[in-house]
Amino acid sequence: MSIFIILYCVKVNVLSTVIGIQERRPSMDMTEFEFVVPKVVQQLNPTDCDIFVIKFMQLWSNRGLPRIIANDKVIKYREKLLTQLIMSPKNEVRENVYQSMDQ
Template identity: 30%
Template sequence: MIGKAWVQTGVPWWRLCHKSAQELVGADMVFIPMNNTKSHWWLCVLYPARNEIQVLNSFNRTINYEEELVELRCGIHSILQAILASSDKLESRWSNYDILQWDVVVKKNIPPQHDACSCGIFTIKYMQFWNGSEITNPFTQKDMEKFRKKMPAELILSPLNELTTSKEHVLATQNFS
């Protein structure tokens, strides 16, 4: 899509990425859900305060995360380097833009998955409760069924949900008394 916009507008691709890059480097942590096998979700966390790319995987799998993250790291690196070489400036919390040199750290002190179908929920819960060092609100495999039932309501009723008709429909069909 970026390439298509560049061809149509003549605007350099990195300038089209400036807003996204600004949001990226303006964050203390960046959560990126990953799915490398089309069957399993895990979480990549960019943690610039430690120059780390943290991996939270609910399955204790042997995966070469350095290899799995090459394209992501190279893409982010290329965009940041192009913007830094331009006259555009970034307001940043990052002290080190060279994400290619950051350590990849696989976190072990996280709740594990014990079934074959909860990886997506574990990934979402990691995003909710990871502070860069630990899970702040512990959960287990036993909590997954409760999360499965609660999550749709949280999404529909979220203030970020702009589909007000779906909110109104849910609220109209529920008896909250």
């Protein structure tokens, strides 16, 4: 089971306790899971954490990270992400971006 599902389950349990909702759901035995704490590179400034998190999620598999996230490539990571977002067929304002670039 992925760490994201575990975090969701913990979040639901905490929220239901805080607001007093008792949901009927099976309890989870957390001893069944292997917790993995990967060694990751720390960003060198307080502004790149978003790119590091996105890159981590892109690279992560249950076997760990296939390669390190390089501090010296953060600008390239940002450019690639921006290009993917603009060029995505799901970007409903893609044409507006193209038009503003021509001006």
